[in-house]
Amino acid sequence: MSRFWSDTARRLTPYVPGEQPKLDKLVKLNTNESPYGPSPRAVEAIQHAASEDLRRYPDPNSDALKAALARYHSVSPAQVFVGNGSDEVLAHAFIALLKHAAPLRFPDITYSFYPVYCGLFDIAHTPIPLTDSLEIDPADYAAGGPIIFPNPNAPTGRLLAIDAVEAILAANPDVPVVVDEAYIDYGGESAIPLVDRHPNLLVTRTFSKSRALAGLRVGYAIGSAELIEGLERVKNSFNSYPLGRPAQAGAIASVEDEPHFRDSCARVIATREWLDQALTALGFEVLPSAANFVFARHPAHAGATLAAALREQAIIVRHFKLPRIDDYLRITVGTDEECAALVDALKALV
Ligand SMILES: *Cc1c(COP(=O)(O)O)cnc(C)c1O
Numbered sequence: 001m002s003r004f005w006s007d008t009a010r011r012l013t014p015y016v017p018g019e020q021p022k023l024d025k026l027v028k029l030n031t032n033e034s035p036y037g038p039s040p041r042a043v044e045a046i047q048h049a050a051s052e053d054l055r056r057y058p059d060p061n062s063d064a065l066k067a068a069l070a071r072y073h074s075v076s077p078a079q080v081f082v083g084n085g086s087d088e089v090l091a092h093a094f095i096a097l098l099k100h101a102a103p104l105r106f107p108d109i110t111y112s113f114y115p116v117y118c119g120l121f122d123i124a125h126t127p128i129p130l131t132d133s134l135e136i137d138p139a140d141y142a143a144g145g146p147i148i149f150p151n152p153n154a155p156t157g158r159l160l161a162i163d164a165v166e167a168i169l170a171a172n173p174d175v176p177v178v179v180d181e182a183y184i185d186y187g188g189e190s191a192i193p194l195v196d197r198h199p200n201l202l203v204t205r206t207f208s209k210s211r212a213l214a215g216l217r218v219g220y221a222i223g224s225a226e227l228i229e230g231l232e233r234v235k236n237s238f239n240s241y242p243l244g245r246p247a248q249a250g251a252i253a254s255v256e257d258e259p260h261f262r263d264s265c266a267r268v269i270a271t272r273e274w275l276d277q278a279l280t281a282l283g284f285e286v287l288p289s290a291a292n293f294v295f296a297r298h299p300a301h302a303g304a305t306l307a308a309a310l311r312e313q314a315i316i317v318r319h320f321k322l323p324r325i326d327d328y329l330r331i332t333v334g335t336d337e338e339c340a341a342l343v344d345a346l347k348a349l350v
Contacts, residue, residue, distance in 0.1 A: 008120075011119065012116075012119055012120060013115075013116065013119055014116060015112060015113045015116040017031070018030040018031035018316075018318050019316070021316065023314065025314060026315075026316060027314060027315040027334065027341050027342060028316050028332075028334075029293075029315065029316060029317050029331050029332040029333075029334050029338060029339075029342060030316045030317055030318045030330075030332060031214075031318070031332065032183075032209055032291070032292055032293050032332045033208070033209070033212070033214050033332065034209060034210065034211075034212035034214075034264060034268070034292070035268070035334045035335040035338065036212055036264040036268075037212055038211060038212040038213045038216075038250070039211075039212075039254050039257035039260040039261065040257075041253040041254070041256065041257045041260075042211075042213065042216075042250040042251070042253040042254040044253070045249040045250050045252065045253035046216070046246045046247075046249060046250040046253075048249065049245045049246040049248075049249040050246060053245060054244075054245060056245075057241055058241055058243060058244050058245045058247075058248055059248065060240045062082045062243050062248050063077070064248065064252055065218075065243070065248050065251050065255075066080040068251075068252045068255045068256065069082070069220055069222075069255060072255050073192050073222055075192070075195065075196075076225070078225040078228060079195065079222055079223060079224065079225055079228055080220060080221070081221040081222075081223075081228045081231045081232065081235075082218065082219070082220045082242075082243060082251075083218075083219050083220065083221075083235065083242050083243070084218070084219070084239075084242040084243060084247075085206065085208065085217040085219045086180070086182060086204050086205060086206035086219025086220070086221075087113060087219065088217075088219065088242060089204050089220060089221050089231070090113065090114075090117065090148075090178075090180065090204060090219075091117055091120075091121075092231045092234040092235055093148075093176075093178050093202060093204065093221065093231060094117040094118070094121050094123060095121055095234050096230040096231050096233065096234045097176040097178065097202065097227060097230055097231070098123060098146045098148060098176060099121060099122075099123045100145060100146055100175065102144055102145030102146070102175070103125050103126045103145045104123055104124065104125040104126070104145055104146050104148065105125070105126050105127075105128050105144060105145055105146070105148075106125065106127065106128065106147065106148045106149055107127065107128055107129070107130050107149055107153060108127035108128065108129045108130060108324070109130050109134060109153070109156060109322070109324055109325055110149060110150060110153060111150050111154045111180065111182075112320075112322075114148060126145070128140050128141065130156070130324075134153075134156045134158060134287060134295075134325075135156075135158050135160075136149060136153060136158075136160050136164070138160075138164045138165075138167040138168045141168045141171060141172065142171055143171055143172055143174070144172070144175070145175060146175040146176045146177070146178075147168065147172060147175065147176075147177045147178070148177075148178040148179075148180065149178075149179065149180065150179075150181070150182060151165060151179050151180070151181060151184065151188060151191070152183045152184070152186075152188055152290040152291045154182065154183065154291070155293070155295055155318070155320060155325070155330040156295050156325075157183070157287055157288070157289030157290060157291040157293055157295050158287055158288060158289070158290070159187070159188045159288075159290035162189040162190075162191065162194075165179060165191050165194070166191075166194060166198075169194065169200070169201055172200070173198070173200060174200070175200060176200050176201075176227065177198075177200055177201055177202070178202045178203075178204060179191045179201065179202070179203050179204070180204045181203055181204060181205050182204070182205070182206045182208070182209055183209060183210075183290065183291035183292060183293075184205070185209070185210035185261075186210065186265060186268060186269055186272070186289075186290055186291050186292050187269055188290045190203065191203050192222050195222055195223050195224060199223075199224040199226060199227070200224075200227075201223060201224075201227075202221050202222070202223035202227050202231075203221065203222045203223065204219065204221045205219060205221070205222070206218070206219040207219065207251055207254060210261065210264070210265050210268075210292070211254045211261060212264065213250065213251070213254060216247050216251065217247060218243060218247050218250075218251045268292050268333050271333050271334070271336055271339055272289060272292065272333045274336070274339065275294055275331070275333060275339045275342075275343070276289065276294055278339070278343045279294065279296050279331075279343070279346070282298070282346055282347060282350055283298055283300070283350060284296040284297065284298050284346075284350075285297050285298075285299070292332060292333045293330050293331055293332045293333060294330075294331050294333070295328050295329070295330050295331075296328060296331065297327040297328045297329070298327075298350055300350065301349070301350055302326075302327060303319045303326060303327045303328050303329050304319055304321065304326070306319075306329060306346070306349060306350075307329060309345075309349050310342070310345055310346070310349075313345050315341065315342055315345055317329045317330065317331045317332075317342075318330040318331075318332075
């Protein structure tokens, strides 16, 4: 604490991202990055954008990127919002759409940035417990305040079927519902086709996971034009130029390289299935995952102990010291070699 801090800065409990250790030869399975590189066309476009033109501000509205995303998702450009990573898109959604008189609702176990934004923006919120099997039950989301949840959920990896997502929307037509689809490309069914029927639905996406561009910082949202306009109002009251020229160029090239995208998602899904079976064979309980990570616990070994022991062998996974999930490890699906190294290390530990 410093006497120079505002009351706001004093009150905050900031989000703690997974560590990015500066060590070589690390098996880094803690932050759900892609084990494969981005589209070579994206890298080329970013390099091409690193030119004299950088003296000029970028397009404040990222119109070319919005047009590419609109084409990709078969919506109109007025239904697309882009931002500096989906975390920024989410922050704007919290201010523009999720701060109402009735408390915001989200699962008790979910992306831990949500309560952080509530603290920053002073948003009342109510956690809705996941079921005993760590699933979202649509019956728990009867009419009430606004709603946000990831699908698949993080850090459980569990997918909510599209008809269950629609049941939540149908029960809540008068409040915004945000579905954070950071991991939808690993086998889930997107809610984007529902935006035309549900003007209260906002779907957020990121280039950080399935498009392997975490370092570029690009995220977006798809929804009705009225929801998007609300986000634009906040964005233009905060930062007119959230995406630089290289980010806009790289993101467009990524969207236009469908074969690379499909191939890397398919490889991650195949390795995830292998990892699930290998961990199950070691006695782990592995939740069914539709993401690029698995969430698993061992009946005889504490999560914190396993995470610390792996760390000594330069294998980094994520452990959350939180009620209900303290026993679990969240393990990012890496390359086949990285996952084999993890399983070998666990074999010796359990
Ligand atoms: C990774 C992640 C994000 C943030 O992605 P960025 O675009 O890198 O900011 C958002 N939501 C969930 C659930 C995530 O896991």
